[in-house]
Amino acid sequence: MDLDVFIERNRASWERLDQLVGRSGRLSGPEADELIELYQRTTTHLSTVRSQTPDVATVERLSSLVARARAAVTGTHTPAWRVFTRFFTHRFPAAVYLGWRWWVPAGVLFYLLTGIMAAWIASNPDVQAMIAAPDELREMTKVGGGYEAYYSSDPAGSFAAKVWTNNAWVAAACLLLGVLFAIPPIYLLFTNAVNLAVGVGLMFGAGRGDVFLGLLAPHGLLELTAVFVAAGIGMRLGWQVIDPGPRTRAAALATEGRAVVAVALGLVVVLLVSGVLEGFVTPSGWPTWARVGIGVVAEVLFLLYVFVIGRRAAQQGETGDVDASEREDVVPTSV
Incomplete structure (x- = not known):
């Protein structure tokens, strides 16, 4: 897999996911569906990069994006005492x-x-x-x-x-x-x-x-x-x-x-x-x-x-x- 080509092909969807995560509390219904779809897609991209061409910078970028998107999708966290x-x-x-x-x-x-x-x-x-x-x-x-x-x-x-x-x-x-x-x-x-x-x-x-x-x-x-x-x-x-x-x-x-x-x-x-x-x-x-x-x-x-x-x-x-x-x-x- 050519990493540069892979990044250019998916850059737009990553940037769009980043935008949606930043406004996760103010999304419309279609935008929430889009957030979930892009989160799942980016998760697949992260897995692909890790298994095929484990570039450190790309893995770190996608890991951070996926973690923030997961938090936006799953909502509130379990209380600390629990x-x-x-x-x-x-x-x-x-x-x-x-x-x-x-x-x-x-x-x-x-x-x-x-x-x-x-x-x-x-x-x-x-x-x-x-x-x-x-x-x-x-x-x-x-x-x-x-x-x-x-x-x-x-x-x-x-x-x-x-x-x-x-x-x-x-x-x-x-x-x-x-x-x-x-x-x-x-x-x-x-x-x-x-x-x-x-x-x-x-x-x-x-x-x-x-x-x-x-x-x-x-x-x-x-x-x-x-x-x-x-x-x-x-x-x-x-x-x-x-x-x-x-x-x-x-x-x-x-x-x-x-x-x-x-x-x-x-x-x-x-x-x-x-x-x-x-x-x-x-x-x-x-x-x-x-x-x-x-x-x-x-x-x-x-x-x-x-x-x-x-x-x-x-x-x-x-x-x-x-x-x-x-x-x-x-x-x-x-x-």
């Missing part, structure tokens, strides 16, 4: 639920690997000596030492904000970098497993493993589950690069990518809850059973949210993608 509510009752939980075959095995393998490495460290003084000098080990594992003092190192509010920000970055990296053949999420999970295994192994080796788990469980259950979700969804995105199935690779990445954005936004809230628990509950003077119980309740509520509300939303056809009216228009074309 979009927000639907996101957390349908889109986000459905996206997490549909990815459970990726993030649940990732979590199981994470805990298994962490347990094996922690047991190895706890039972081998030589391995502990390779991690740190004896004086440093005693300082980290003693009562009120490094591992315990960490959770009280800053004021609760400041500490919660710092933890939230850090975890959000880790989750975002797992999600967005998963497109690189799923390698970054796997690496991030492995490094986190090693770091956790070192803490667990050293504290159990010092006979204080129950203290460490009592500090970890209140926030760690929910926090780690959020990381598993991010890594699993990120790996699923990376798999689309390797095997997009019956869809084109671009179409598969676009669809999965929009679901990834939904998961990223939802996990910000989940990690906020985890950060609050780590900042206020973990270092509190409450009994261990109470702190751990709060962490378990938070974890159970999240899993129920995903496997009850998310499953129901998925059965209703929700995939985590944006509404059809907000997606790019793709119309069959012939050349």
Whole structure:
């Protein structure tokens, strides 16, 4: 297809559509019909340019025109509060639920690997000596030492904000970098497993493993589950690069990518809850059973949210993608 000829042939209809969009609130009946016809025609033109000669300037021009024409044709938008509510009752939980075959095995393998490495460290003084000098080990594992003092190192509010920000970055990296053949999420999970295994192994080796788990469980259950979700969804995105199935690779990445954005936004809230628990509950003077119980309740509520509300939303056809009216228009074309 000769792009210059195509543009000259259709320029007049694009300009006419632009005029009608500019006066969309004052159109007569015939002009409204013309607006719809030109919108459909221009949508086809955009699809043709994208598939045949993807010129950036032309695609951007037509995409903007089609978006404005769509807004004029469809009229008022859904209220923001309704979009927000639907996101957390349908889109986000459905996206997490549909990815459970990726993030649940990732979590199981994470805990298994962490347990094996922690047991190895706890039972081998030589391995502990390779991690740190004896004086440093005693300082980290003693009562009120490094591992315990960490959770009280800053004021609760400041500490919660710092933890939230850090975890959000880790989750975002797992999600967005998963497109690189799923390698970054796997690496991030492995490094986190090693770091956790070192803490667990050293504290159990010092006979204080129950203290460490009592500090970890209140926030760690929910926090780690959020990381598993991010890594699993990120790996699923990376798999689309390797095997997009019956869809084109671009179409598969676009669809999965929009679901990834939904998961990223939802996990910000989940990690906020985890950060609050780590900042206020973990270092509190409450009994261990109470702190751990709060962490378990938070974890159970999240899993129920995903496997009850998310499953129901998925059965209703929700995939985590944006509404059809907000997606790019793709119309069959012939050349």
